[in-house]
Amino acid sequence: MNDDLKTASGASESSSEKKSKDVILPTDFEAKRMGRGLLRLPRHGALATLEPESGHPLASRVALATDLDGTPIILISQLSGHTKALAADLRCSLLVGDVGKGDPLAHPRMSVACSAEKVERGSDMRERVKRRFLAKNPKSDLYAEFLDFDFFRLQVLGASLNGGFGRAYALTTEDLILSSEACAQLLEREAGAIAHMNEDHRDAIKLYAEVLLKAGDGNWLISGLDPEGVDLRHGNRIERLWYADHLEGDTEMRMGLVALAKKARAMQESAAG
Structure with missing residues (x-):
């Protein structure tokens, strides 16, 4: 009796694992192109960081651009909660994807696991990311050079892409970043x-x-x-x-x-x- 239960339980777990794997589709050219577009097109996204005091995720909207290779760029104040969080833990995630007409869950979106890299003042990299950020968000020129604002590159570690109903993909850094x-x-x-x-x-x-x-x-x-x-x-x-x-x-x-x-x-x- 117990052996039968073990066998049934094992079969059930295997079936469940197989179903879970089947949900994630093989990554093809279309999925990579969609993911790269979701990084490069949006002017904003939701950045989630880990609050130092509680350890809870803290999500807020941020303006976005991308570096030449597709790496997301943000510009944030040192007074903001997510800057303090990144000072304690560079791990973060970024949700991108604009909502159009109809069901918001029918539109493509992507959750990106990242590690934040602060861009040092006076570096060639900062001049480049500043130029690309302001080209997409020109109004940010009002405060981009304030001493309490910093640029961060969000180094992509991987992503979960939902291209719409029944279209889920697990993307790697190489799938998204040149x-x-x-x-x-x-x-x-x-x-x-x-x-x-x-x-x-x-x-x-x-x-x-x-x-x-x-x-x-x-x-x-x-x-x-x-x-x-x-x-x-x-x-x-x-x-x-x-x-x-x-x-x-x-x-x-x-x-x-x-x-x-x-x-x-x-x-x-x-x-x-």
């Missing part, structure tokens, strides 16, 4: 390339937004470039245009941007004709 080798050639050239495009090629940017992305008319600007795509901003709206292929270096990027403009013009002419 390697340092992939970004190396663009670190020093990205700022100049963005300035050049925004000053001299607004017609091409307009084509990217209105023709390729169907994002509507507006004063669109490029806020970020990386080996996988272009981030565009109009007011509070952020859109992302992905390259067809991973691009390396500023030469390939220039060729890629020119190719996108040609594609948009061809689509425009086809629609008109």
Whole structure:
């Protein structure tokens, strides 16, 4: 009798474990692209830290941007609760994903496990993350240089992606963050390339937004470039245009941007004709 119960119990546990594993789908290209988009697109997210006194999770909304490799960037005051929490424990998590129409649980979202890294003042890294953060959140320029505000990079350790009903994935750091080798050639050239495009090629940017992305008319600007795509901003709206292929270096990027403009013009002419 007892042996029968053990056997039944063991079978039940195995079935339960199998069902749990089946819930997580194999990570494919679409899941990686969705996860990377959920990091790069939002202008805000919910940051959860561990309160030093109680050990309880403390969640609050923060403004977001991403470094060139896709690592989330935040700018927070030293007086805030999460800054004090990070001083005691660098572990944190970030919930990203905007809610659209209808059921909020039907829209993609992702919970990201992170380790916070404070960006030191005077470093080249700080100048880069500040530039990218303000390009996405220009109003933060009012306090970005206050002595009691600091930038943090949230180093991604892994993530749980919910792409909608029945679409759950477990993503790794490599699934979401570009390697340092992939970004190396663009670190020093990205700022100049963005300035050049925004000053001299607004017609091409307009084509990217209105023709390729169907994002509507507006004063669109490029806020970020990386080996996988272009981030565009109009007011509070952020859109992302992905390259067809991973691009390396500023030469390939220039060729890629020119190719996108040609594609948009061809689509425009086809629609008109």
